[in-house]
Structure formats: structure tokens, C-alpha cells
Amino acid sequence: MSTLLNRRFFDQIKVLFGAEPSKPKEISPAAQQIHFYKKGNRDLIAEKLHARAHAKPSHKWRNRRWATLIFANLLFTLSFFLDIQILEGALTASRFVGFHLIDLNSALQVMLAHKHIINNLLIGTGTVLILWVLLGGRTFCSWVCPYHLLAEWAEKIHLFLVSKKLVTDQNMDRRLRTVFWAIFALLALATGYTVFEAISPTGILSRALIYGPGLALLWVLALLFFEVFFSRRAWCRYACPIGLTYGVVGIVSPVRIIYKLDGCFHEGDCRKVCLVPHVLDTVIKGRAVEPEVPIGPDCTRCGLCVDVCPTGSLSFEVKGLSKLA
Amino acid sequence: MSEIDEEVGSDNSANDSNTPRQPASNGKPAISIAKRQTNRRRVLRTILLTGGVLGAAMSGFLPLVYAQKKRLRPPGALDEKDFLGSCIKCGQCVQVCPVSAIKLADLVDGMGVGTPYIDPRAQACDFSCDAVQCILACPTGSLTYHKPDFLPVRPGAALAAKPILLAKENDPEPTLNMHERIGVARLTRPEACLAVQGKGFKGQTRGPDFKGKLRYMDVDRWKPVKVSSHPYDVSECDLCVRECPVKGAISIETVFAPDGSQRKSPVVHEPCVGCGVCEMVCPVAPAAITIEAGEVWKI
Numbered sequence: 001m002s003t004l005l006n007r008r009f010f011d012q013i014k015v016l017f018g019a020e021p022s023k024p025k026e027i028s029p030a031a032q033q034i035h036f037y038k039k040g041n042r043d044l045i046a047e048k049l050h051a052r053a054h055a056k057p058s059h060k061w062r063n064r065r066w067a068t069l070i071f072a073n074l075l076f077t078l079s080f081f082l083d084i085q086i087l088e089g090a091l092t093a094s095r096f097v098g099f100h101l102i103d104l105n106s107a108l109q110v111m112l113a114h115k116h117i118i119n120n121l122l123i124g125t126g127t128v129l130i131l132w133v134l135l136g137g138r139t140f141c142s143w144v145c146p147y148h149l150l151a152e153w154a155e156k157i158h159l160f161l162v163s164k165k166l167v168t169d170q171n172m173d174r175r176l177r178t179v180f181w182a183i184f185a186l187l188a189l190a191t192g193y194t195v196f197e198a199i200s201p202t203g204i205l206s207r208a209l210i211y212g213p214g215l216a217l218l219w220v221l222a223l224l225f226f227e228v229f230f231s232r233r234a235w236c237r238y239a240c241p242i243g244l245t246y247g248v249v250g251i252v253s254p255v256r257i258i259y260k261l262d263g264c265f266h267e268g269d270c271r272k273v274c275l276v277p278h279v280l281d282t283v284i285k286g287r288a289v290e291p292e293v294p295i296g297p298d299c300t301r302c303g304l305c306v307d308v309c310p311t312g313s314l315s316f317e318v319k320g321l322s323k324l325a
Numbered sequence: 326m327s328e329i330d331e332e333v334g335s336d337n338s339a340n341d342s343n344t345p346r347q348p349a350s351n352g353k354p355a356i357s358i359a360k361r362q363t364n365r366r367r368v369l370r371t372i373l374l375t376g377g378v379l380g381a382a383m384s385g386f387l388p389l390v391y392a393q394k395k396r397l398r399p400p401g402a403l404d405e406k407d408f409l410g411s412c413i414k415c416g417q418c419v420q421v422c423p424v425s426a427i428k429l430a431d432l433v434d435g436m437g438v439g440t441p442y443i444d445p446r447a448q449a450c451d452f453s454c455d456a457v458q459c460i461l462a463c464p465t466g467s468l469t470y471h472k473p474d475f476l477p478v479r480p481g482a483a484l485a486a487k488p489i490l491l492a493k494e495n496d497p498e499p500t501l502n503m504h505e506r507i508g509v510a511r512l513t514r515p516e517a518c519l520a521v522q523g524k525g526f527k528g529q530t531r532g533p534d535f536k537g538k539l540r541y542m543d544v545d546r547w548k549p550v551k552v553s554s555h556p557y558d559v560s561e562c563d564l565c566v567r568e569c570p571v572k573g574a575i576s577i578e579t580v581f582a583p584d585g586s587q588r589k590s591p592v593v594h595e596p597c598v599g600c601g602v603c604e605m606v607c608p609v610a611p612a613a614i615t616i617e618a619g620e621v622w623k624i
Binding site: 091094116124171207210214 | 367379381386431463464465475
């Protein structure tokens with residue numbers, strides 16, 4: 001990793017905790033050359049229009065992701081409903097054919113509140129930690145969390161209302177999520193009670209899917225309502241401590257999106273569909289520090305940008321392995 | 326996404342709102358009045374969301390406030406406050422229970438969203454799993470065979486001996502691995518008790534529509550059946566004693582009323598673990614014998 005990418009790696013960790021991405025102070029000669037070549041290049045504009053005309057809208061990754069998300073949640077439901085016992089429990093804690101799996105944020109809450117860690121808790125948390133380090137941290141959010149899917153649909157309504165100029169997206173300070181994380185951790189530690197679990201839409205939805213709906217779903221509805229009419233993806237962007245926990249796990253993950261400066265027309269479609277557009281600051285004209293830049297840990301690896309990019313400048317990559325389509 | 330944008334920095338993500346195009350000489354960002362106003366509104370909105378989420382979270386503390394109110398938790402549950410702190414709300418205990426005695430609390434129940442409880446009148450824990458499966462399933466030790474050393478055992482909560490499960494009395498290991506009771510049965514309405522009145526009972530206890538299940542050893546040790554499928558015909562009602570799964574926890578005794586007259590009455594003994602089978606099978610409505618959740622044994 002070059003020094004510049006190294007610097008960016010640490011900057012992106014700050015961005016994960018809520019800092020705004022800043023313009024790079026230094027850009028590598030190789031990247032500078034590409035930036036320079038693109039400036040005022042007429043061929044490039046022609047090329048762009050051509051690419052536009054022939055771009056085929058793809059939903060490949062979104063469909064794969066929705067299928068995975070629905071399958072995972074269905075497996076929970078069917079394991080109980082049909083008593084096939086493959087994945088018993090809920091997203092907060094479960095057993096996959098007998099192996100304990102425990103959600104990292106829930107485990108953290110319980111450890112802080114109860115201050116006593118039994119072996120099963122340790123084993124389940126360790127297994128899940130390894131799993132999500134391998135799979136990409138916030139991959140959990142977009143590929144498993146049931147609230148993510150509902151919020152995605154709510155987002156579509158929100159964007160429709162925005163296009164009709166009926167609502168506007170009221171954005172907020174992203175540092176709030178870090179503040180929430182700290183508050184809920186401190187509350188658990190101080191009161192000995194896992195208060196976040198009472199309002200976690202992930203836990204509420206997962207249990208509702210498995211054990212039947214309850215009135216706690218009203219809180220989830222309230223959040224979705226807020227996101228449709230007031231602030232785009234507010235819970236996932238500004239509040240959810242689970243996202244931050246998995247984001248931290250994703251810092252060292254080999255699964256990530258990689259950006260290639262070469263073919264990029266800097267049109268910004270990727271940033272428009274992105275849940276966390278601050279991780280894509282590198283696609284802004286003149287920002288990429290190297291010809292290839294990996295996307296930071298707050299990225300949920302949802303693949304919407306990969307789908308929407310007309311030039312294939314964004315793609316999935318497993319560090320150390322050959323690049324995936 | 327057909328629209329072609331040259332300038333990406335102008336989209337709605339507000340990424341650039343805090344980053345100056347041209348830093349002023351003092352290093353501070355040069356911000357226009359309009360932008361400053363936008364920023365101020367954003368701060369206000371952020372505070373609003375903070376308040377909203379924290380407010381909702383505070384309502385999550387209600388169960389802790391109500392922790393004084395007793396509710397029947399599954400076998401092996403830690404004391405209420407520790408239980409609320411350690412339960413991860415996954416429902417694995419719900420999934421393993423062969424008689425579906427365990428339910429998860431909802432928002433309005435005021436005992437912690439997603440935490441398990443037992444409503445013994447609807448379906449009691451009859452230990453038909455033999456090994457207290459819910460404890461085995463619990464990933465966090467909220468339900469546990471062995472309480473950690475730093476958690477004190479309330480006087481009277483500890484059982485004098487491991488309870489003997491009548492169903493496996495002849496097995497090499499006849500006991501249930503339980504060290505503390507989850508409650509105690511008490512004859513709360515003696516005047517309604519059929520045994521006290523000297524009456525018998527004939528028919529389906531709890532009626533034909535009752536969905537509760539119970540393990541009847543004479544039917545099938547491994548398959549609990551509906552209570553309604555097992556009618557009774559007893560000349561003196563002793564259903565609570567007859568169906569109690571724990572050895573020596575309850576018996577019909579002759580007691581003396583204050584006026585000196587003799588009568589029969591169910592009497593609860595120290596081995597009672599608080600499973601609630603007596604409450605479930607009691608034929609009178611409301612039940613004459615009920616479980617005092619979280620209660621300890623008092624002499």
C-alpha cells in the first residue's frame with residue numbers, strides 16, 4: 001500500500017466515526033497524470049455520451065443481495081416454523097446447526113451490562129467476528145439486516161417524494177452515530193441493562209419475523225415514517241450503533257469495493273444511490289489519490305454503486321484474490 | 326439516473342458544505358450566510374433526532390422500573406434485574422420448549438421487549454423436556470444451571486435439594502439440574518378450591534377449547550398431549566397434586582379450620598420450583614392455586 005493510500009486508510013476510519021472527508025493534500029504522479037489527461041479532453045466527452053447511450057441498467061448485485069437477505073431471514077423463520085432447526089434463534093443470537101452465532105453489538109451490550117461472559121457467549125461472538133471480518137463488516141447491514149431492506153423501500157418512496165418536491169432530505173451530523181454508540185455503551189455499563197436492545201429495529205424486526213408481529217413494530221414504523229418524510233435513511237446513516245460496530249470490524253476486512261480512476265467519468269451516479277456517499281468522495285473529479293482506491297470501512301458493500309456505474313469503475317474486490325465481476 | 330452531472334460536489338450529501346473551496350488566509354473556512362443558516366438548521370435537526378431516539382430508548386428502561394412487579398421467567402433465570410441485563414432477546418428458549426410454554430414479551434407488557442416469560446395459566450412448564458432445554462439453549466447465561474459466584478442467591482430461592490422429576494424417578498439420574506426456584510405455588514383462593522369444598526371433578530379441566538399441553542406418563546412419556554384430550558373423573562379433586570411434575574412439592578393434607586372443623590386442602594412443600602402446572606390444571610376459574618413469580622420459600 002502506498003503512503004497516500006495508507007493516509008487515506010486512516011482518514012477513512014475518521015470518516016467512519018463521523019468526520020467529513022477532506023480533499024487530499026497530495027496526489028500520486030500516476031493519478032495526477034490521469035486527472036490531467038481527463039481535463040478538457042473532447043474525446044472523453046464523446047466517449048461518455050457513447051457509454052451513456054449504451055449503458056444497460058443492471059440490478060445484478062441488488063438482486064443477489066436481496067435474495068441473500070430474504071433467504072437468511074427466511075431460514076430463521078422456517079427453522080422455527082417448520083422445526084427444521086438449521087438456524088435457531090434470532091439475529092441477536094442464534095445457533096447455525098448447533099454452532100453459536102451472536103450479533104456483535106448485542107453481545108457487546110450484554111457484556112457491558114451483565115459484566116459476566118460465559119463460554120457460549122464468547123464462542124458465538126468470536127465466530128461472528130471472524131465471519132464478518134472475512135465478509136466485510138458492514139456487509140451485515142446490507143446483506144442481512146431486515147431493517148435495511150425496509151429502509152431501502154422507504155428510501156424509494158422518499159426519493160419519489162423528493163422528485164415531486166413534496167419533501168426534502170434533511171441531513172444531519174454523522175458524528176451523531178458515534179455519540180449514540182458511546183451513550184448506549186455507557187448506559188449498558190452504568191445501568192446494567194441492555195437498553196439499546198429495546199429499540200433496536202434489527203432485533204425487533206428479526207423477532208417479529210420469527211415469533212410473530214408485536215406492538216414493538218410501531219417503533220420501526222415510526223422510524224420508516226421519519227425516513228420517508230423527513231430524512232433519507234436517517235436510522236442507518238446517523239443513528240444505528242450496530243452499523244458502527246460492524247464498520248469497525250470492516251476496517252480490516254479483505255472484502256471491499258475498489259475504485260478505478262481510469263474509466264470514471266465523474267458523473268456521480270454512484271454517490272446518488274449510495275447509503276453512505278461520504279465513502280465515495282474519491283470519485284469526485286480530482287480527488288483520487290491513486291489510480292486504484294479501495295473504498296473505506298463505512299461502506300456496506302451493497303453493490304448499488306457497482307450496478308449503477310456505467311463504466312465498471314467500481315467493482316467488488318477481495319484483497320489478495322483476483323477481482324470479482 | 327439518465328441525468329449527466331459534471332459537478333459531483335453539488336449533490337445532496339453535503340460533503341462539501343463544511344469544506345471551503347478556497348481556505349481563507351486564517352485557515353478558517355469561508356462560509357456564506359446562507360450556508361451558515363443551513364448548518365445551524367442541521368445542528369438543530371441533529372439535536373432533534375438525538376432527543377427522539379434517546380427518548381424512545383428511555384422508554385426501554387420501563388421494565389427496569391417495573392422489575393419489582395413479579396413475572397414468571399423460564400427455569401434457571403437469574404434474578405430479574407440481572408436477567409434483564411443479560412438476556413440477548415433471541416428467543417432460543419422459545420424454540421426448544423416442547424410445550425411452547427415460553428413467550429416473548431411485547432412493548433406493552435412492560436417487562437422488556439423480546440424477553441421470555443411464562444404465563445402458567447395458559448401453558449405451564451411441565452419439564453417434559455426432562456433436561457430443562459431452555460437453559461441449555463440460552464447463549465448468554467441468562468438462564469443458567471450454575472449462577473456465577475458474584476451473583477448472590479436470595480434466601481429461600483435456593484432449593485434444599487435438586488428437585489426429583491417424577492417422570493424420570495426410575496432413571497439413574499432422576500433429578501432436574503435446577504438450584505433455584507422460579508416461583509412458589511400458593512393456594513390464593515382456598516374458598517374456591519374443590520378439594521377444600523370436598524368436591525370431586527369430572528370432565529375436561531379448563532374445557533374443550535383449552536390449548537394447553539401436558540405430559541401424561543400413562544399416555545406417552547415423550548409426547549405431551551392436550552389437556553383437553555385427557556378428561557378426569559375424581560371423587561375428590563386433587564388435580565394439582567396428581568399432575569405436579571416434581572416429587573414432594575404438593576400434597577393433599579387434612580387441615581384444621583379456625584373453627585376447629587377438619588377439611589382437605591392442597592399444601593405446597595419446599596421442593597416446589599414454581600413451574601405452574603398446578604395453576605394450569607386447576608379446574609376452577611380463576612385458578613384457586615397460582616404461582617407467585619420470583620417468590621422465595623418462606624417457612
